[in-house]
Amino acid sequence: MTVTIRTLNELLQPSHLPAHPLATQEYFVNMGPQHPISHGSLRLVLRLDGETVKEVIPVPGFVHRGVEKMCESLTPRQIVPYTDRLDYLSAFMNNWAITRVVETAAGIESNERIETIRTLMSELQRIQSHALWWGVTGMDLGAFTAFLYGFREREVISEIFEETVGARLTMNYIQPGGVMYDIHPNFVKRVKDVMAYMKPIIDEYDTLLSGNVILQERCRNIGILSPEKAIALGCTGPVLRASGVPYDLRKMENYGVYNKVDFNVVVGAVGDCWDRYYVRMQEMRESIRIVEQLIDSIPEGPTMTLRYNLPIEMPEGTYYSQVETARGVFGAFLVAEGKSEKPYPLHFRSPNYNNLWSVTALAPGWRVADIIAILSSLDLVIPDIDR
Amino acid sequence: MSFMDFTDLRYEKRTLGGKILPVVVCPRFNPRSQPMRVFDAVKGLLQGMRLTLGYLLSPSKIVTQQYPENRATLKFPERYRAILKFKYDENGLHKCTGCKNCEVACPNASIKVITRDSVITEDHELDRYIWRLDSCMFCNACVQACPFDAIEMGHAFENAVYDRRLLIYGLNPIAGPAASALENEEDPEVRRRMSDPRTILGGPIPLNGAGLPNLKPVAAAPFVDPLPIAVTDPLPPEDGEGEEVS
Numbered sequence: 223m224t225v226t227i228r229t230l231n232e233l234l235q236p237s238h239l240p241a242h243p244l245a246t247q248e249y250f251v252n253m254g255p256q257h258p259i260s261h262g263s264l265r266l267v268l269r270l271d272g273e274t275v276k277e278v279i280p281v282p283g284f285v286h287r288g289v290e291k292m293c294e295s296l297t298p299r300q301i302v303p304y305t306d307r308l309d310y311l312s313a314f315m316n317n318w319a320i321t322r323v324v325e326t327a328a329g330i331e332s333n334e335r336i337e338t339i340r341t342l343m344s345e346l347q348r349i350q351s352h353a354l355w356w357g358v359t360g361m362d363l364g365a366f367t368a369f370l371y372g373f374r375e376r377e378v379i380s381e382i383f384e385e386t387v388g389a390r391l392t393m394n395y396i397q398p399g400g401v402m403y404d405i406h407p408n409f410v411k412r413v414k415d416v417m418a419y420m421k422p423i424i425d426e427y428d429t430l431l432s433g434n435v436i437l438q439e440r441c442r443n444i445g446i447l448s449p450e451k452a453i454a455l456g457c458t459g460p461v462l463r464a465s466g467v468p469y470d471l472r473k474m475e476n477y478g479v480y481n482k483v484d485f486n487v488v489v490g491a492v493g494d495c496w497d498r499y500y501v502r503m504q505e506m507r508e509s510i511r512i513v514e515q516l517i518d519s520i521p522e523g524p525t526m527t528l529r530y531n532l533p534i535e536m537p538e539g540t541y542y543s544q545v546e547t548a549r550g551v552f553g554a555f556l557v558a559e560g561k562s563e564k565p566y567p568l569h570f571r572s573p574n575y576n577n578l579w580s581v582t583a584l585a586p587g588w589r590v591a592d593i594i595a596i597l598s599s600l601d602l603v604i605p606d607i608d609r
Numbered sequence: 610m611s612f613m614d615f616t617d618l619r620y621e622k623r624t625l626g627g628k629i630l631p632v633v634v635c636p637r638f639n640p641r642s643q644p645m646r647v648f649d650a651v652k653g654l655l656q657g658m659r660l661t662l663g664y665l666l667s668p669s670k671i672v673t674q675q676y677p678e679n680r681a682t683l684k685f686p687e688r689y690r691a692i693l694k695f696k697y698d699e700n701g702l703h704k705c706t707g708c709k710n711c712e713v714a715c716p717n718a719s720i721k722v723i724t725r726d727s728v729i730t731e732d733h734e735l736d737r738y739i740w741r742l743d744s745c746m747f748c749n750a751c752v753q754a755c756p757f758d759a760i761e762m763g764h765a766f767e768n769a770v771y772d773r774r775l776l777i778y779g780l781n782p783i784a785g786p787a788a789s790a791l792e793n794e795e796d797p798e799v800r801r802r803m804s805d806p807r808t809i810l811g812g813p814i815p816l817n818g819a820g821l822p823n824l825k826p827v828a829a830a831p832f833v834d835p836l837p838i839a840v841t842d843p844l845p846p847e848d849g850e851g852e853e854v855s
Contacts, residue, residue: 303716385688388762394750402753406688430657433652434653434657468625487623489623490635491634504633530714530754531710
């Protein structure tokens, strides 16, 4: 097998002259780094023939902060707040990934109460993240009203987090040895209220946007990702499941208390933008089911099993743990030297990075406007790509 | 079946990696023939419009908050994390012993604890507690690391200033031993000499804002009045007051 590596410079060489006098010349257009669809700073170089996309060259790196390098000089407890800042819409799940790898390495036992709280928070955040994504997708495709509706539900769940965690976005809640605080006394009641409120709301989302003819026309049969291609590109999460592969770490790895709850893996039939859209809509309903099954039976027990100021000793070795975030598999690979509690090195396997490159397979052949629908259906969070 | 039936979910079992997984397949309806399709399109649009019209006609469902007009009624949850501040006992004395656990726990070095030896007892005690709001990421690590329950995250969140030097705070109004150590001293005169006043922006802090004219921090850590036992003399000139050390 040979691999050809081409630099961005080579890729952006002036295109060929048209072979036929009536044929058009290919040209490049920069989409981003400041583009409403990129939800951050992501540069996409489009090679176009007229309105038709020939090639998409993603150029990530505008939000690169060197988080992994920084983590080499931090203790495990100090790494946790940095993972909030990768995929900020899945902060709990990112915290959980690094916490799991540290707990595996150091052999820290967790208990049922901690795992239940972690699962509950992650599922609430999955609903929140998908609600926001739904609103943003609506806005990307021209329906600004959806954006306001998505933010309305996001706010309701944010208030639950604010009460228990004290933060709305950068949680730093799931930590090695447990969780930062015990749940707030109002938590159970509030979550029940919000879940009762959310169920009809998702049907309302369907009425408002899913049934809209413009969304249907822009999503159905656009950007079909075959299951083979999705696996080959390393896509995970809703993007992979929309292609029909029922790969969900919550079922495959049984972390947390997911083995105790009854829920379905949502898959799509074809793998087009519509399937990626509706997989997330249905996942919100499944997450509500998970939360409702867990909220009444939170076991008793301590919520932090470690003294805070004691160092976490990890024996020499390599460790890997992963969790399913709202966007796919987030993994943390840690090499412990055994000498100090600082890892050397630490690598994050972020779902958005792999999901981003599926655009190179999805976009060719479609029109510029379809790129919007395709990128929107991938639900990218740019800081997670650039890290 | 109508064109847009979102309850048309297919439940089935699929095998992956040796596991049998319950799977739900998303609805996938095929568009109907041309005249019906136009009807479906109009119906979908009208349904959405009816929903938004419903919200227009029932303003009680609208959840918009009129910030900043509602500043007076804004409520924060007790655990809400914003500016870092000291906790004080009923005499207005801090509990910080200068152990530097928070400084060690801080992920990005936003806290600098300067300690000194007491002039009276030669014990290790707090001189200045410097907190950089500009680099703090409100992760609560310092509060969790504090064994003496001396600091907490306050609720003041409107911290914008015109000069970034104003974002570096000295949190302690009084340099001196913690309340627990001060209570051991009987003589009020000695107790008075054990504590010195400190200003929020003063001191030999790189980039500190003490020398800036006419600028005040917006969300200064609330300073309690110095107490019966603390210093009431005019402020002694501080080391490097107003001086910018880079």
